[in-house]
Amino acid sequence: MDTSIWRPILYLIGFMAFAGLNAxxxxxxxxxxxxxxxxxxGPMEVGFxxxxxxxxxGLKLMSKQLLVPTGVDGILFRVAPILAMIPALTSFAVIPFAGNIQARSVELSVLLxxxxxxIAMMAILLGGWASGNKYAVISAARSVSQNxxxxxPMLVTVIxxxxxxxxxxxxxIAVHQQGGFWHWNIFALNKSILMPISFIIFFICSIAETNRAPFDMAEAESELVAGxxxxxxxxxxxxxxxxxxLNMVVGACLVTILFLGGWDCPFGLFPGVWWFLLKIYILLFTVIWVRWTFPRTQIYKLLNLSWKILIPFSLVNLLVTAAFIKIF
Amino acid sequence: MTVPIECRQDETFVLNLGPQHPATHGVLRVKLTLDGEYIVEAEPVLGYIHRMHEKMAEDRNFAQFMPNTARMDYLHALAFNHGYCLVVERAAGIEVPERAEYIRVITVELNRLISHILWWAAFLLDLGGFTPLLYAFDDREQVLDLLERVTGSRLTYCYFRFGGVYNDIDDEFITGTYAFIKRLRSRMPTQYHALVTGNIILQKRLKGIGIITEEQSRRYGCTGPVARGSGINYDIRKNEPYSVYPEFDFDVPVYHECDSMARYMVRMDEMEQSMRIIEQALDKLPDGPVKAKVPKILKPAEGDYWASVETARGNLGHRLVCDGKKNPYKLKLRSPTFCNLSCFAEVSEGMLLADALAFMGSLDLVIPEIDR
Amino acid sequence: MSEYWNDVIGGSKSLLIGLSITAREFFKPVVTEQYPWVVPEMTERFRGHIELIKDEKTGKPKCIVCGMCMRGCPSGCISLAGKKPEGEKKKALTKYHLDFTTCSLCGTCIESCNFGAIQFSKDYNLASTRKEDYIFDLLKRLEEQG
Amino acid sequence: MSIVEETRIALLEMFPEFAAADAAARAAADKIDDEMETMIDEMDSIEPATEGDAPAGGDDEVEAAEPAEAATEPVPEPEEPEEEGPRENGVMLTDHAARGTDIDVLCAPDQVVQAARIMDESGFFLEAITGVDWIKDDKLEVIYDYNQYGQEQCRVVVRTLIPRSEPEIPTISDVMPSANWHERETHDFYGIKFIGHPHLIPILLPEDADFHPLLKDFKP
Known part of the structure; x- marks a missing residue:
């Protein structure tokens, strides 16, 4: 890996552009x-x-004044949106888009x-808390318990x-899965027969983690106005x-790398960044598709889902995998 | 109810839900005292769109009040037309030609159908599902076009007249209605039931939430789908038949679970029954005049009269007190949601905020009708 | 326990059914009308604001200034005046104002007119920022229509 | 026995003097409803005489109500403008097709709670409460509409007259919770004070409204 100072900077600019366009x-x-x-x-009027x-x-939002209502915590109120954006941007530094397209290869990148x-969750908590609005405070509390x-289950699955x-x-992790879809972790049935299920668990968790519908209780526009x-x-x-x-994109990247073989082609042909992008956009489309299909869950039903279904399943998967690795 | 908002000793806080809030469908305000997300106390505050229709009735002659009736329940305006016509016809002893009665039933039931469709859509919006709203509007638009053909307006109809209806329906309306019913029947199992009713998220959110027992329902005077969802077989169309309803074969769906899901199912089944009524009425539609000869200025005999109709939300009653003059001495409107909502405070106690809003949605509130 | 598995398996199935329905809708054509580009046609009975009808023979409004519409109107939004031109028997309309701000389009005026002199117009895209724009001079409108 | 008849008998409990006579009449012979009506009319005339034997009433309010009833009784008589003559307190059957109601009860203001209790016990629900301003007689009429969920139609109207200068009437909201809002609404529109109501603040009118728009002498 090239260690010159220019490489990370150039890559970072590229990723920033990628992130900005995606956002x-x-x-x-x-x-x-x-x-x-x-x-x-859908939108039809502005441009083709x-x-x-x-x-x-964007222009409209930028031309508006940032209103700071009385009674809010001024600093936290201004910091929170930035805090929501920065971690997602930073995450791109360690995501490998292809074998050689990565800003920085960090040993503990999953943990990072x-x-x-x-931290993104902290942004919601701080934003909600600093607003001094009852709806926002309820939303912040919901968001924390949800996260x-x-x-x-997400971390157990990652383990x-x-x-x-x-x-x-x-x-x-991505390199480990190269060489066709039968090498991908989602189909690693020789390691654990529950891997497809853990893929689903991880995907659900990543939707919940980004506060997307049907898990958007923190936003819940019909209950908490806009949370x-x-x-x-x-x-x-x-x-x-x-x-x-951006959090959605990061989530999709993670799912792709952890379960779908990263930049690997399903049939072992021309691996490269295009496969990676194809996979994340399919995932992102699924997220959008899910959002516009289902009603919102209720916070306690969601916790039930997590504690009664997702955590037991992921723990069982962990045990099965450990047993498989130990035995074979 | 009387605790001041400041200086609470306990950990509760007051949340003003409304008057402008996405879940209250208008300008209802609910003062919630919350402990965390649990409701300690709920007090609906009404009157934000109160227009004193009852006073307006006293100032106008009988026919002139007609347009007002459509402005109360904007979702089922024709039923309010119908209720007012019934009470005035009862007072003045006006006979309605049979064809007019059939046209009334057809249009009222079409209106009930789209009222339920829109309730469904708005309810799903409360629960955070946006797509069903658009599917529902697609269907609703068909009916609005049909009703626009005959009545000339799309929402606040002023179509009924004492002794009949404003004008006759045409063949295109009849074929259009048949076509719509066919279309809705084909869409019902997928867009409505498979996408939403069977959905596990919806089921989990509605089952066992917002239980109004049969006794509570009676003590609070609940009617319509709310009562029928509490296991009470009560429908004015059957219990106190008016117009030509006795001539049609339809069922009154009753569910005994008493929860939000039961009320949801009642309304879904009622849509099917409304379609049955419309089909039968169109099949049997007699020929004849659509309006009886009625003097322009009515002067009913002294006395008081009551007439009830079944709107999409329940029992709508009109009490008309006449003193022999050309305007009502007193007109009382008994609006169904006013009574249905009055149980909210008791039932929502101890509920979660999200559940309470789901429960409120299942009551099918139309605020202008509550406030009148 | 069986309930638990019912929830897990039946629930997942219901979610998949839901997804399949929205996926099918995704590929169907749009049903909305692109309003400013496609203008809907009003039905025959559409109730716009009222307008006067011209008598084809004389070219004058059919209205005979009886004032029934004015008296029948629940909101009192019609005001009209007429005077007898010299040498004629009938009154001629000189003023017919409709205060559309209070009109509820009930059609009582049209019903009460025994001479068929008024009808609903087909105008629906009325918008203005000033209240005065809704006090229509229907006589002028009739003249403008030619 | 039809529900109308059952309810009528239940309601007669409020008027013990008729109840005894009615029971006697029913025991004597099976009469059709019309004849019952005439019986009641006859009983009306002997009401003061039978006032003494008021033991049947299941409620202590009966005793309280009796003197008040007797006291208010003569007052409306000369003032009632209806052409069929002044109507006296009692239970009347009405034609559903013509009126939309089946039983019409006129009682003293104190008896409305008892009426509500009887209705509650018979499984009725409260449909509406409203007032009528009879400004010419200087009276306010309070009307309670009861209905039930049964398949047979039986709508009961309980009405009472209160003086316009002192519009007070006991609340029935502790018997029927739904009356809470209806009474608040009636208070808004007519200024009728429901004694004992837990929360008698404007419901439909603004919080600070001190006017009562449905009174006939209300000028906006």
Missing amino acids: AYLGWCERKGAGRIQRRT QGLLQPLAD LFALAS LAYEI TVVMITGSMNLQD FMTEYGSMGFGLFMMGEY
């Missing part, structure tokens, strides 16, 4: 996707097929990603993967939205 255009994709599912057209809509929205994901419940590959480096974002306008709101989409 803007995932919103467009979501609106178009929702429109098609609901048999509407509404392609310039994100730009227009989860640490950063927890606590979901990180356990399973780490046990199989024997590394906590995302690059190594932690109630008091935010202009780019404060914009950053939260971008942070949400």
Whole structure:
């Protein structure tokens, strides 16, 4: 790996651009996707097929004043949206898009990603708390309990993967799965027959972790108005939205690397970054698809799902995998 | 109810849900005292869209009050038309031609159908499902087009007249209605039941939530789908038949679970029954005039009269007190949701905020009708 | 325990069914009308605001200034005036104002008109920021229509 | 026995003087409803005489109500404007097709609680409470509509007259919780004070409203 100072910087700029484009255009994709599912057209007016809509929205948000209501904690209120955005951006530094496209290969990159994901949750907590709004405070409380419940099955599932590959480096994990879809962790039935289920568990958890519907209790517009974002306008709101989409992208990248073989082609042909992008966009589309299909869960039902179904299943999977590794 | 908002000794806090809140479908305000997310006390505060229709009735003559009736329940405006017509016809002794009665039933049932469809859509929106709303609007739009053909308006109909209806229906309306029923029947199992009713998330959110027992339902005077979801077989169309309803074969869906899911199922089944009524009415539609000869200025005899109709939300009663003059001496509107909502405070006690909103959605509130 | 497995397996199945339905809808054509580009046609009975009808023979409004519409209106939004031109028997309409801000489109005026002199117009896309724009001078409108 | 008949007998409990006579009449012979009506009318005339034997009433309010009833009784008589003459307290059957109601009860203001209790015990629910302002007679009429969920139709109207200058009437909200809101609404519109109501603040009118729009002398 090249250790010159320019390489990470160039890569970072590239990833920033990638992240920025994703944050803007995932919103467009979501609106178009929702429109098609609901048999509407979605945005059509600004540019061809509404392609310039994100730009227009961004301009509108930026031209607005960031209102800081009286009675809020000024510093936290301003910091929270930035805090929602930064960890997601930082995460891209360690994600390997292909064998040679990675800003920095960190040995404990899996751990780093989860640490950063927890900071994103802190942003919601702080934003909700600092707003001094009752809806926002309820939302913050919900968000914390939800994240606590979901990180356990998520981490247990990751431990399973780490046990199989024997590394906590995302690059190594992806390399370990090269050579066709039968090598992917999702189909690693020789390691543990429950791997497809742990893929589903991990995917559900990553949706819950990013506060996406049907697990968007923190936002819950019909109950909590807009949850932690109630008091935010202009780019404060914009950053939260971008942070949400970026977290989605990071989640999709993680799922791809941990379970779907990273940049590997299903049939062993032309592995490369395009396979990686294809996989994450399929996953992102699924997330959007899920959001526009289901009603919202209720917070306690969600905790039930986590504690009664996801955690037992992931623990069983962990034990089975450990047994398989020990025996074979 | 009387505890001041400040200086609470316990850990509770007051949350003002509304008057502008996405889940209250209008301008209902609910003062919630919460302990965490648990509701300690709920007090609905009404009157934000109160327009004193009863006073307006006293100032106008009988026919002039007609447009007001549509402005109360904007989702089932024709039933309010119907209820008011019934009470005035009862007072003035007006006979309605049979064809007019059939047209009334057809349009009222179509209106009930879209009222339930829109309730379903809005309820799913409360629960965070957005897509069903658009599917429902797709269907609703078909009916609105049909009703626009005959009544001329799309939401606040003023179609009924004393002794009949404003104008006749045409063949295109009849074929269009048959086509719509066929279409809705084909969409019902997928877009409605498979996508939503069978969904595990919805089932988990509604089952066992918001239980109104049969006794509570009676003590609070609940009617309509709320009562029928509590196991009470009560439908004005059957219990106190009016118009030509006795001539149709339809069932009153009753569920005994008493929870939000039961009320949901009652409404879903009622849509099917409404379609049955419409089909039968269209099949049997007699020929004849659609409006009886009625003097322009009515002067009913002294006395008081009551007439009830079944709206999509329950028993709508009109009490008309006449003193022999050309305007009502007193018109009392008994709106169904006013009574249905009154049980909210008792039932929602101890519920979670999210559940309480699901429960509130299942009551099918139309605020202008509560506030009148 | 069986309930638990029912929830897990039946629940997952219901979710998959839901996803399959929305996926099918995804590939169906859109049903919405692109309003400013596609303008809907109003039905025959559509109730816009009222307008006067011209008498084809004389070219004047059919209205005979009886004032029944004015008296029948529940909200009192019609005001009209007429005077007898010299040498004619009938009154001629000189003013017909509709205060559309209070009109509820009930059709009582049209019903009460025994001469078929007013009808619903088909105008629906009315928008303005000023209240005065909704006090329509229907006589002028009739003249403008030609 | 039809539900209308059962309810009528239950309601007669409020008027013990008729109840005794009614029971006697029923025991004597099976009469059709119309004749019952005439019987009641006859009983009306002998009401003061039978006032003494009021033992049957299941409630202590009966005793309290009796003197009040007797006291208020003569007052409305000369003032009632209805052409069929003044109506006296009692239970009356009405034609459902013509009126929309089946039983019409006129009682003294104090008796409404007892009426509500009887209705509650018979499984009725409260449909509405409203008032009517008879400004010419200087009276306010309070009307309670009861209905039941049974398949047979039976709608009961309980009405009472209170003086306009002192519009007070006991609350029935502790018997029927649904009356809570209906009474608040009636208080809003007519200014009728429901004695003992737990929370008599405006419900539909603004919180600070001190006017009662449905009174006939209300000027906006």
